[in-house]
Amino acid sequence: MRKIVVVDYPKDWGVTIEDVEVVDVQKYLTDTAYTEIKNARIFNLCRSYRYQTAGYYVSLLAEARGHKPIPSVTTMQDLKTQTIVRAITVEIEDLIKKSFGQLRSQTFTLSIYFGQNVANKYEKLCKQLHDLFQAPLLRAQFVKKDGWVLQSVSAIPINEVPDHHWKYLEEFGKSYFARHRFSGARLNRKVYDLAILVDPDExxxxxxxxAIQHFVDAADSLGFYTELITKDDYRRLAEFDALFIRETTSVNHxxxxxxxxxxxxxxIVIDDPVSIxxxxxKVYLAELLAKAKVPTPKTMIIHKDNRNQVVQELGLPCVLKTPDSSFxxxxxxxxxxxxxxxxLDMMLTESELIIGQEYIPTDYDWRIGILDKQPLYACKYYMAKGHWQIYNWKGKKRQDTEGAVETVPFEEVPFIVMHTALKAANLIGDGLYGVDLKEIDGKAYVIEVNDNPSIDSGYEDQILKKDLYLSILKSIKKRIDNHKNFRADE
Structure with a gap:
């Protein structure tokens, strides 16, 4: 993956950084050698991003060529519209007030160089603004009214950086590019950059x-540079070609x-936001499965006006689920x-709607792993010891918390189970899903479709071993290839 800094004039960026190319804007825009590059990160340090300027076209053509420009054209447009700036930055209002609480002036200008400022006390605010507006050099203007508010954010033309800030700019730039993995050997060997989102404390x-290491090894064998990232790396997403989420997902998260x-x-994203x-x-899922006539246990969407009908509809005992329940x-x-x-009192306090289902006891649930609308693995998840679910979060020991897992060859999976699982998953999309089902008297009932299915070493990989991880990474690589080829053909 080539890393290219584009400037109006070579003198604008006099910093030498190993494995980072510096080219002038005309060369990048007109030299066919840059048109033909398939994999590149473009760091646009042109003096102006105004519409139809050379700097604007650097990012525009970079996107058309399948390169990754920073800033993107979308970011350039966002910076132009102050109503968008204010809307986007609502979530950091408290941080702004906290950062400038001791200032006595009525205005303040914050210069952000590669996500940093010359004063360490503004580090957190700089990172947040860089997360929201991914441009190398930013100028944020604040004014004090009833309290401190962000008035505007704009790009800093590189030729307007004050002389006494250049030593900091060089330091921050070197740190920024070093953190972005510029190694000569890697540039020649790796094809794509993959981020795997994990939570070390989950x-x-x-x-x-x-299992995560198996994913990394599989990615490496396919030519990926892979990095494990956490929630603190949000601002770095533009560096990668694909994101693979391996922590429990939720919408409000x-x-x-x-x-x-x-x-x-x-x-390329697995899990993609639509699947999440x-x-x-579970309310959406219940409605979707019912409309498509996918068999499920008897289900009702419960609200305050029909809660008295639950026993009549579902009987007792019955199962209640919050809309965002998981594991x-x-x-x-x-x-x-x-x-x-x-x-019901507790759940309906938290959500206007919840899910109720009839209770169907079984020794195990089927889990069919599906990727690209094809089966990937099949498991039997047995109920936790002395419990009615596969997880018992009140268990004191691991063997009491989780039931056993048995991975099953496809030929041993009943046709109706496999058929129903595929029908349910294909309603969601073509991502990576785990469909949970119960099999009773030759019929299969979908319990739920998971967008973030468990893939643990020694469990789901009992049959395919490392090929399970390789299959998923091959799918990600194929998606990137197809995306880049599509962009190239446009």
């Missing part, structure tokens, strides 16, 4: 550490924010009328 992540931004920036939206909300959390079994009323 107690029960979708993939354990050994940074995982969705990562997926949404990566998708908007043109990255569709799978993590058996937010899922309860109401055994009697008193318990039902208590659970």
């Amino acid at each position: 107690k029960e992540p979708p993939s354990d550490k050994k 940074h995982t969705y924010k990562f997926a949404r931004k990566a998708y908007a920036d043109g990255l 939206l569709r799978c993590t909300n 058996s959390q937010g899922v309860v079994k109401a055994k009697d009328n008193e318990g039902l009323d208590q659970e």
Whole structure:
């Protein structure tokens, strides 16, 4: 992956950084050698990003060539519209007030060089603004009214950086590019950059550490440079070609924010934001499956006006689910009328709608892993010891918390189970899904479709071993190839 800094004049960027090319704007725009490059990161340091200027066309043509420009044309447009600037930065209002609480002046200008400022006390605010507006050099103008507010954000023309700031600019630039993995050997060997989003502190992540390493090894064998990132790396998404999320997803969560931004920036994303939206909300899923006539346990969407009909519709015991439940959390079994009323009181306080399902006891649930609308693996998830779910979060020991997992060859999976799983998953999209089903008397019933299925070492990979991880990474690579070829043909 080539890293190219584009400037109006070579003298504008007199910093030498290993493995970073510096080219003038005319050469990048007109030299066919740059047109033919398939994989490149373009750091646009032109003096102006105004519409139809050379700087504007650098980012525009970079996107057309399948390169990754920083800033993107979208960011350039956002910077021009102050209403968008204010709307985007609403979430950091508290940080702004906190950062300038001691200032006595009525205005303040914050210069942001590669996400940093010459004063360390503004580091967090600079990072946040760089997250929101990914441009190398930014100028943020603040005014004090009833409190401090952001008035505008604009790009700093490189020729307007004050002389006494250049030593900081060079330092921040070298740190920025060093952090972005510029190694000569890697430039020649790696084809694409892959980010795997993980949470080191998550107690029960979708993939354990050994499985994550298998993903990294599989990616390496296919020519990826792979980096494990966390929620603190949001501003770095533009560096990558693909994002693979391996922490538990939720809409009101940074995982969705990562997926949404990566998708908007043109990255290949698993899980994509649409899949997260569709799978993590059980109300949506219930409606979708019912409309498509996919068999499920008897289900009703419960609200305050029909809560008294639950027993009549579902009987007792019955299962209640919060809309964003996952990994058996937010899922309860109401055994009697008193318990039902208590659970409904609590759940309907948090959400206008919840899901109720008839209780169907089985020794295990089927889990069919599906990728690109094709089966990937099949498992039997047995119920946790002495519990009615596959996870018992009240268990004191691991063997009490989780039931056993048995991976099953496809030829041993009943046709109706496989057929129903594929029908359900294909309603969501072509991503990576895990469909949970119960099989009773030759019929299959979908419990839920998961957008972020568990893939743990020694469990889901019992049959395919390392080929399971390789299959997923091959799909990601194919998606990137197709995306870049499509962009090249436009």
